Amino acid sequence: MATFVMEAKNVYKTYRIKGDKKGEEKGVEAVKDVSLTIRKGDIKLIFGPSGSGKSTFLRCMAMLDTPDKGQIYLGDECLTKSGVDLNKARARIGFVFQHIYLFRHLTALGNVELALRQVLKLPKEQARKRALDALTEVKVCDCANKYPSQMSGGQAQRVGIARAIARNPDIILLDEPTSALDPELTGEVIDTLRDLAKEGTTMLIVSHEMPFAREVAEEMIFYDEGRIVEVGPPSLFFNAPNTDRAKQFMTRIINRTTR
């Protein structure tokens, strides 16, 4: 029996983008030798400059991107081995996207219900009840019959969270869940995350919401240029980070939020 919920071991990922010259391709090393272990009930927060590869790493964890090298474990199962049923594995991982990506042709209820019906194969009544429970938990029950285009960004993102938690996944991965929202809407999403944290949900969050991080994260991970630069409790980062790079970044981010 594995002692961790998820583990990344020496993961590498390079993706190709178009270069400056015509027809030229450049490789961007988004993830370079990253290892990370998450135990049950852990709340870990990844932060760092944009474009440093945090999102790519998170997508690799959910196998929405295939790592070039290294292993991803979900419990005892190695997801990077060939022949693994990735759909089954993804059903046990909740994923919340920065740009939400709700299914646009379905109502909030439909969004949450879909996987319960089609992946967990629950009977209709049971799926509906569980979907409503999930929507109630994130306090968007009143939006159950609304389409994504009829919701505010904050409501939509909470539906996104409901979609991720309804299956009772082993872990929830959140990719900058608030950064695409208006500042006044981030609060309601943060409140939802805080509630999840209180219930002991295992979470790996990419976020720059520093007050929130300080409050709920057990461990913060500073990520830059495809690598984990420094790891420690929030107190370390808010007082005196060891690396210059983290120091620099924290100064900038704290100045920004207090100004």
Place this chain on the structure above:
Amino acid sequence: MDVWQQLIFLLEGVPLTLSISIISFLLGIAIGFPLAFLRVYEKEVSFVIDGYEKIFRGIPEIVLMLMFYFGLGPFFPIPFGSAFFVAAFVLGLRSGANQSQIYRGAIHGVGDEQMIAGMSVGLSKWRSIWHIMVPQVFTFSTPGLGSEYALLIKDSAYVYVIGGLAEIMTISIRLKSTPPYDAITPFILAAILYIIITFPLAYYLDRWGNKRKKKIGL
């Protein structure tokens, strides 16, 4: 023969024109829809589909109709001996090639993110396609489908080259060559009929699509 008599003759051709276009339109959906998804999501077979699209978009339908009816008809009277079958078959295959491109554009328009979101909740690739892409792609395609349908109504007129099918065009040519050899009125009437039968469905498709699109915020 006065105008009204001519009109009555022409009206008799409307059901046939409509059935050729509607059947080929449906055949086009049945062919084009799966092809578009295969083309986007199964890269290994895309060259076959590409070939099919090039052939049927590249060859004039008049050539295909003559080829199937007169070339294959004598050897395979079933089904190619039937003018109706050849007409619907050729137009349907051509429409399948066109519609495949329409749907492919729509798939890209709906966006890869919807697929990724589907996979993220544990759906397999083809289940994501079925539950998430298919309903949106159809909505996204409605303007293109409207013009495709209009095209089929118009192209059904080519059927006169194989003869034997009393649709609007064939009848108007017959009227031209019967006394009093009026070479203008039958064609003007045919033109009016074509316009009248083209627009209701195209208009309805467009309106339905816009309503759905508004609802899903596209």
